[in-house]
Amino acid sequence: MGEFELIRKFFQRPVRRSPLGVGDDCALLAPAPGMQLAVSSDMLVEGRHFFADVNPQLLGHKALAVNLSDLAACGARPLAFTLALSLPRADAAWCQAFSDGLFALAAQHDCELVGGDTTQGPLNLCITVFGEVPTGQALLRSGAQVGDDIWVSGTLGDARLALDALLRQHALPPAVLAQARQRLEQPTPRLALGQALRGIASSCLDVSDGLLGDLGHILDASGVGACIDANITRGLLHARRHPLMAALATTRIDACTLAGGDDYELCFTAPASAQTAVREAAQQSATPVTCIGRIEAQRGVRVIAPGGQQLPLRFAAFDHFA
Structure with a gap:
């Protein structure tokens, strides 16, 4: 042929x-x-x-x-x-x-x-x-403002969990691996949500190389910083909800949700006054969204654990040439 x-x-x-x-x-x-x-x-x-x-x-x-x-x-x-x-x-x-x-x-x-x-x-x-x-309504990375909420769509970290298992860095129960692997190999582009967020979100990007690294692009473009609630992000790992995954170490969960790539979910910011509008956009597009933190004036990202202590940022986003 x-x-x-x-x-x-x-x-x-x-x-x-x-x-x-x-x-x-x-x-x-x-x-x-x-x-x-x-x-x-x-x-x-x-x-x-x-x-x-x-x-x-x-x-x-x-x-x-x-x-x-x-x-x-x-x-x-x-x-x-x-x-x-x-x-x-x-x-x-x-x-x-x-x-x-x-x-x-x-x-x-x-x-x-x-x-x-x-x-x-x-x-x-x-x-x-x-x-x-x-014209003039495109969502950009450069509009985040101090006080804005930080949101993500869907779940985070399952693609990374599957990749690590396929690379034999850890073992997963077959049912969990099948579910997580689907997230790795069949991501869902959040087109309806992105269009519904026009005029609501102050900044937006998709999470392809890891939440912290990709959120960092918004922070750099907007000249701001962020505070993230680790207790909330840990709950976004869908595989964690499986009974056989209850003992999954928090370090593994954080590595997947904060630095795992291939999620292709949207990370976006919006004024705190727009929470109702954000949830209506999510409902309209049939896409779950979760508020995971806020934009701050202090540059950089702070990740706060359930006890109130700041986690050391030892998780690096994916970089082809790093």
């Missing part, structure tokens, strides 16, 4: 938003009047971002999900995406499963594949996603 047959068979679909799509040299996109384009790219590399034996259908889902999560973080609605795909060989079964996972999530969010590239080489996936957001 050649390159162009592979594209036609697995990745060429009719497009509506672009008069030119897969098969032309460029896709043409135009935002609606009063809208701005939101654009983001992410790359997934075998051995770095996923295991070689990963289910290709799940990989197709995750490749697009991590990009859609960036759109969620700025409050944008998805429009289209491009896919650059490096494959060791043209394996029809692998391509079918991968494209099934990719297009299932794309259809769920009405996001069309409008172009890209394929080449032979080590397995490597790069997606560029395009969305639109009303």
